[in-house]
Amino acid sequence: MEAINTQDIATNDLAWKIEYIPERCTLCGSCVAACTFAAIAFVRVDLPHKKTKLLIRQEPSLAHCCVGCGVCEKLCPSQAIRPIANPHSRQHLLTSCSGPARRGGRSNLQRQRTVDALLVGRISQMTDPSLDAERHTFDIKAPLGRILSPDKLPLQRIGDTLTITGKTPPVRWIYPLLFSDMSIGALSTHAWEAIALAVAYLNEVCHIPVRMSSGEGGMPMKLITSDKLKYMILQIASGHFGWDRIIRTIPHMPCDPAGILIKIGQGAKPGDGGLLPESKVEHHIQHIRGVPKTTLHSPPNHQGLYSIEEAVQKMHLSLHAAFGFRVPVAIKCAASSTSVAVYNNLLRDPYNICGGFFLDGVQGGTGAANTVSLDHTGHPIASTLRDCYRAAVAQGLQGQIPLWVGGGIGMTGQAAADAFKLICLGANGVFIGKLLIQLLGCVGNEYGRCNQCSTGQCPTGICTQDYRLMMRLDIDKGAEAIVNYVLTFDSELRKLMAPVGNSSLPVGRADALISTDAAIAKQLGIQYAC
Amino acid sequence: MRTIHTSTKNQRISTQELLTSIREAVEQGECDFVIEAQGQHDIPGPLWNSQGKALHITVRNPGQRVGAMMLPGTNVLVEGSAPADVGWLNAGGTLIVKGDVGDTAGHCAASGTIYIGGRAGARSGSLMKHDPLYKAPELWILKHTGSFSFEFFSGGYAVVCGCDCEQGSVLGDRPCVGMVGGVVYVRGSVGDIPQDLALLPLDHNDQAFLNEGLDRFLRAVDEKHRAPLLKDWEVWHKIVPAPKQELVRPSVAQYRKASWIPGGLFADIVADSGIHAPILGTGLHRLRIPVWENESNTCLDCHKCALTCPRNAIERTQDTTLTYTADPATCIGCGLCQAVCPNHIWRLTDAPPLVEHLPGEKGRCVMDNR
Numbered sequence: 001m002e003a004i005n006t007q008d009i010a011t012n013d014l015a016w017k018i019e020y021i022p023e024r025c026t027l028c029g030s031c032v033a034a035c036t037f038a039a040i041a042f043v044r045v046d047l048p049h050k051k052t053k054l055l056i057r058q059e060p061s062l063a064h065c066c067v068g069c070g071v072c073e074k075l076c077p078s079q080a081i082r083p084i085a086n087p088h089s090r091q092h093l094l095t096s097c098s099g100p101a102r103r104g105g106r107s108n109l110q111r112q113r114t115v116d117a118l119l120v121g122r123i124s125q126m127t128d129p130s131l132d133a134e135r136h137t138f139d140i141k142a143p144l145g146r147i148l149s150p151d152k153l154p155l156q157r158i159g160d161t162l163t164i165t166g167k168t169p170p171v172r173w174i175y176p177l178l179f180s181d182m183s184i185g186a187l188s189t190h191a192w193e194a195i196a197l198a199v200a201y202l203n204e205v206c207h208i209p210v211r212m213s214s215g216e217g218g219m220p221m222k223l224i225t226s227d228k229l230k231y232m233i234l235q236i237a238s239g240h241f242g243w244d245r246i247i248r249t250i251p252h253m254p255c256d257p258a259g260i261l262i263k264i265g266q267g268a269k270p271g272d273g274g275l276l277p278e279s280k281v282e283h284h285i286q287h288i289r290g291v292p293k294t295t296l297h298s299p300p301n302h303q304g305l306y307s308i309e310e311a312v313q314k315m316h317l318s319l320h321a322a323f324g325f326r327v328p329v330a331i332k333c334a335a336s337s338t339s340v341a342v343y344n345n346l347l348r349d350p351y352n353i354c355g356g357f358f359l360d361g362v363q364g365g366t367g368a369a370n371t372v373s374l375d376h377t378g379h380p381i382a383s384t385l386r387d388c389y390r391a392a393v394a395q396g397l398q399g400q401i402p403l404w405v406g407g408g409i410g411m412t413g414q415a416a417a418d419a420f421k422l423i424c425l426g427a428n429g430v431f432i433g434k435l436l437i438q439l440l441g442c443v444g445n446e447y448g449r450c451n452q453c454s455t456g457q458c459p460t461g462i463c464t465q466d467y468r469l470m471m472r473l474d475i476d477k478g479a480e481a482i483v484n485y486v487l488t489f490d491s492e493l494r495k496l497m498a499p500v501g502n503s504s505l506p507v508g509r510a511d512a513l514i515s516t517d518a519a520i521a522k523q524l525g526i527q528y529a530c
Numbered sequence: 531m532r533t534i535h536t537s538t539k540n541q542r543i544s545t546q547e548l549l550t551s552i553r554e555a556v557e558q559g560e561c562d563f564v565i566e567a568q569g570q571h572d573i574p575g576p577l578w579n580s581q582g583k584a585l586h587i588t589v590r591n592p593g594q595r596v597g598a599m600m601l602p603g604t605n606v607l608v609e610g611s612a613p614a615d616v617g618w619l620n621a622g623g624t625l626i627v628k629g630d631v632g633d634t635a636g637h638c639a640a641s642g643t644i645y646i647g648g649r650a651g652a653r654s655g656s657l658m659k660h661d662p663l664y665k666a667p668e669l670w671i672l673k674h675t676g677s678f679s680f681e682f683f684s685g686g687y688a689v690v691c692g693c694d695c696e697q698g699s700v701l702g703d704r705p706c707v708g709m710v711g712g713v714v715y716v717r718g719s720v721g722d723i724p725q726d727l728a729l730l731p732l733d734h735n736d737q738a739f740l741n742e743g744l745d746r747f748l749r750a751v752d753e754k755h756r757a758p759l760l761k762d763w764e765v766w767h768k769i770v771p772a773p774k775q776e777l778v779r780p781s782v783a784q785y786r787k788a789s790w791i792p793g794g795l796f797a798d799i800v801a802d803s804g805i806h807a808p809i810l811g812t813g814l815h816r817l818r819i820p821v822w823e824n825e826s827n828t829c830l831d832c833h834k835c836a837l838t839c840p841r842n843a844i845e846r847t848q849d850t851t852l853t854y855t856a857d858p859a860t861c862i863g864c865g866l867c868q869a870v871c872p873n874h875i876w877r878l879t880d881a882p883p884l885v886e887h888l889p890g891e892k893g894r895c896v897m898d899n900r
Contacts, residue, residue: 029840029864034809036817042869054838054869075810135707135724189796193804196795201785220795228791282883284799459809467800467884468815471807475794476783483782 011058015089015448016068018058024080027054031072031081036457036469039066040081056081062095069443069450069459085448092371101371104453104463105444106268106363106408106434107378113363113408114382114520115421121514121529124501133491133498140493141209142429142505143402144233144259145171145328145355152352169352170328172258175202175210176419176429176505177489179436180406181235181263181332183217184288185276185296186367186453187437188470191462194478195436196223199231201483208486211258213431216298218242218288221249230255235332236319237263238273239298241289247322259355260319260329264302267364267381267407269373270334274298280456282465316353330356334364335379335407343388347397356402358431359384363408365434367463368454381407382425386524389426389508398426398508406431411446415485416492425524426508437462439485440478531562536570545570545593552587553577562586569593576601576621594632597625600642614651617644620667626750633676636669639686643668647751652676652702660685660712670747672756674718677702680769684711689743691760692718693753706769714769715740717760728772732763740766812841816863818878822854828873829854835867835876 011017018040032040043057058066066083073082095101124130131138146169154166179199184192199212216237223229224246234257236243265271276285276296286293304314319329331354333342339359346354361381366374385405392398405427409418419430434442441460444450453463461473497503500512514529515521521528532555536543548570552563561583567573571593577585578601588607589596595615597606600623608616611629620639626647633651636644641664654675660666667686674695679702680688692700699705699721706714706723715736723729732740741761748754780788791797794804807815822829831852836844843861847853854875856867865878 027838027840027866029862029866030810032866033817033862033864038818042864042866044869054866071809132708189800190804193795197782197786197790200790201782204789205779205785220799222791222793222798223795226791284796287799288796468811468817468881471805471815471884472809474806475804476781476786476806479782479786 009060009062009094011060012086012088013090013094014058014060014062014065015086015091016066016083017086018056018066018072019082019084020056020058021080022053022055024078025056026078026080028077030075030077032056034071034075034459036071036459037067037069037452038064040072062091062098065091067450067452068448069452071459102368102454103371103374103451104365104367104369105374105451106365106411106446107374113411113418114380114524115418116412117517117520118382118421118513118515118526119529120417120420120424120496120500120512121527122512123499128501130501131498131503133494136494136498136503138494138497139504140176140490140497141173142176142404143171143356143399144174144211144330144404145169145402146349146352147171147400147402148352149397149400167325169355170326171355172211172328173209174258174429175208176423176493177210177415177486178233178404178406178429178431179210179212180431180433181213181215181261181266182367182433182437183215183235183241184220185217185241185280185285185465186215186463188458188461188464188473189284190470190473190475191437191440191478194440194473194475195482196228196232197475198479198482198486200228201479202486203231206483206487208490210486213261216241216263217285218290219246219249220288221245224249224257225252225254227254229253229257232257233259233261233330235261235263236315237298238300238302239296241291241296241298245290250322256323256327258327260323260327261356261358262315262319262329262331264331265300265334265336265360266332266366267334267360267362267378268366269369270336270377270379271300272369272373272377273300274368280465285465313351317351320353328355329353330358330402330404332358332360335359335361335381335384335405337379339379339384340387340391343401343403344391346401347392347395349401354401356404356428357388358404358406359388361405361407363411364406366453378407381405382422382520383523385422385427386425386510390525392426393508399428402428404429404431406433410435414492416489416496419489420493420496420506421513423505423507424509424512426510428505428507435485436482439481440473441481531564532560533564533566535566536568542568543570545572549573549575556585564588565592566590567592571595572598574604574606575599577604579603596627597623597644600625602642611648616646617642617669620644622664628751630673635671635675636667636688639667639669641665641667644670645747645750646671647753649673650675650679653678653681655679655683655688655714656681658683658686658688658712666712668743670743672747672751672753674700675702675705677704678707679705680709680714681706682708682710683714684709686712687739688712688714689740689747690714690716691744691756692716693756693760709769710771712770715766716769717766720767720769723769726772726775727769729767729769732766732768736766736768737763810862812860812862813858814881814884816858816861816881818863818865819858819881820856820861820863820865820867820876820878822856822875823877824852824854824875829875830873832872834870834872838866838870840864840866 068083156165202208202210213233216235278295316329362378409430409432456464458464461470510526514527518528572595576599584603586605590609594613596612598618602622604623606625608627612631614632616631617625617636620642622641624643626645628647630648635650635654638657640661650671669688671690673693700718841860843857867876868878
């Protein structure tokens with residue numbers, strides 16, 4: 001018999017245990033064949049009297065640990081196998097013995113979201129009748145671009161008509177739900193295409209002007225040389241991946257992109273950069289990003305930027321100029337205690353070119369980050385947003401640089417409620433990322449299920465460059481789920497706008513909100529109710 | 531016949547005093563009234579004669595809700611105009627207003643008839659409905675209505691004759707929103723109506739209904755001279771709920787075939803672009819592949835692998851040498867053969883990257899050609 005030592009890893013040390021009922025097992029092999037993590041295998045056990053028995057065994061190994069994705073359970077014809085979370089897990093400890101643990105997904109520390117302590121508490125009834133959510137015509141649009149204050153508008157009264165006498169910054173009025181920032185590389189080509197397809201469908205069939213931020217992983221040439229480019233916000237981050245090709249393609253673009261988003265930081269791992277290991281730089285990634293097969297670094301900072309002022313000047317001015325001053329340029333940072341200072345600086349904006357301030361909160365997702373960053377860095381979005389909005393109001397500059405917020409939007413399934421509350425706190429719109437891949441079929445969650453985006457072994461074909469796994473994702477079905485969710489989001493948003501009596505988005509209408517938490521109410525400057 | 535003046539010595543009597551005196555008179559058998567009102571509301575309200583005789587009430591200068599909640603047998607004639615809510619919740623009476631009326635005329639009327647010899651205000655005819663136990667309500671308007679007319683209209687007949695309304699919509703802006711039943715007849719132009727409604731020409735039944743009804747209506751409001759003009763059916767339409775039509779969107783798959791970038795976003799890089807396969811695959815789609823490695827020639831030829839394989843994928847051949855192979859067409863790579871083999875001859879290996887097997891010219895980008 002093989003000697004077992006106390007330090008040897010047992011399945012009871014792992015975060016997920018396989019519950020297996022041999023009496024039900026038909027030995028069909030589906031679960032073992034489909035497990036991307038090779039966490040289970042057939043074994044033959046010898047019984048007395050030279051008899052043998054075939055069983056499925058969980059691998060007692062960190063390299064092949066079960067992650068709880070549940071593909072085995074999904075495929076099992078007889079409910080003989082399933083993963084269950086192990087409350088006695090020592091996995092995090094054991095993993096840390098071989099260097100910092102990395103994972104994807106979101107924080108597992110279960111921080112409560114501020115929006116969950118808010119209610120839409122001011123309901124129009126007698127004095128200001130509520131609207132009819134089904135039949136009223138709502139104006140559900142948010143700006144992307146620099147809005148000039150009325151006194152700065154180049155308008156002149158000539159006779160009885162107002163005439164525009166000068167240029168105004170480009171502004172796009174788009175849907176307040178933006179699909180955000182997941183690169184080709186972080187996502188499989190199938191997943192990325194499914195999201196892009198859903199965007200085009202929502203625009204062209206449903207007439208909902210949803211826009212998608214590309215993430216920084218290069219752009220498919222077939223997309224940026226097509227008229228669907230108008231739905232895309234091109235992201236530029238510190239690695240500038242794919243940007244030489246985007247620049248070379250400018251002469252061939254049939255239309256302008258919807259915007260440019262300069263990514264400075266990310267809510268899930270503020271102050272941390274990104275890295276795509278050489279092993280995952282598959283040939284199609286090389287071609288999309290325009291890189292050789294090598295490890296790709298996105299440093300935590302833009303190497304060429306030293307100050308907020310310079311960021312505004314260099315990045316905004318240059319990208320604005322590159323696209324003929326016709327495309328709004330916005331900037332995205334992780335929410336931070338310093339966000340208000342940054343926003344105040346942006347508000348000074350002497351060139352009238354900052355087309356939006358995107359703030360990403362602590363509950364934002366990521367394809368890969370050190371677990372310690374995911375669990376212990378970041379800043380809640382609600383008070384950051386509120387402080388920025390109130391800083392602008394104090395200067396009479398609200399609405400001039402649109403505020404877009406994200407990070408955990410739709411975490412409890414109802415993105416419309418989250419969006420509505422954050423809009424009432426001062427946001428012009430919200431952006432979602434993780435929610436989109438969950439709609440595509442991602443099974444990851446905040447309770448430690450899967451979250452293997454960093455390993456390339458994604459069982460749903462979303463965060464992987466392995467074509468064998470990618471093909472598991474049905475692009476049409478995935479896009480259909482996103483489309484249907486957005487249509488539900490749209491009607492739910494109306495259901496919240498109608499009772500407060502707003503035909504257009506209630507940006508900054510914090511009087512519509514109450515909080516059942518006194519500290520939150522005080523910090524956000526809204527009514528406390530109990 | 532009783533005439534009630536509502537002021538004595540410059541003192542206006544209250545609505546309560548007026549309505550109470552009308553009710554008392556009705557109880558005493560009076561059936562005909564002329565009321566010189568001064569804005570008293572709800573004239574006359576629900577009234578009835580115990581012997582079922584008809585009541586006739588002529589009113590000048592009424593307040594709001596004249597003709598509201600009328601019972602069958604009550605006939606109210608307003609000489610001149612009336613303010614808001616005329617005929618509100620009409621339960622079977624007849625109201626004639628010779629002039630214009632304010633907002634929400636006929637609101638929630640469920641039976642009876644309302645004739646208006648002028649214009650009607652906003653939200654007129656809203657929520658009219660037809661109680662199936664009784665005759666359907668009717669609302670006739672000589673001229674035009676304000677905006678948001680006939681909202682949530684669910685039963686009965688509304689007729690808007692469009693007189694003196696040469697410009698703009700006869701029904702104001704956003705008419706008939708939420709209308710689910712009944713018929714709105716309209717003469718003249720109508721603005722946009724919701725997509726779930728239909729604007730149709732009149733058929734013979736419609737013409738017969740209007741032909742007879744217009745005579746009654748025009749006689750009631752002293753506008754008989756307009757009959758020839760109004761009976762030109764070519765300029766009439768009716769608005770009714772459209773036959774229920776499921777708004778069918780194309781599926782995303784249909785949209786992709788018709789309107790998406792041909793071949794998909796990545797077709798220039800990988801020929802796969804867009805192929806979908808189920809979780810469990812055979813052939814190239816297997817994650818792992820069993821290999822029969824009988825190098826040490828220790829295979830017992832016991833057939834256990836072939837007998838245990840859930841897919842019957844293992845074939846045994848013996849030409850010159852003994853060989854077991856797993857048929858890629860059916861093998862899923864579960865490794866049961868490896869587990870069952872007494873001499874460990876089967877080995878489950880990781881499948882090579884699928885991209886090596888994809889068809890097409892790999893790595894070609896559009897930019898490479900420029």
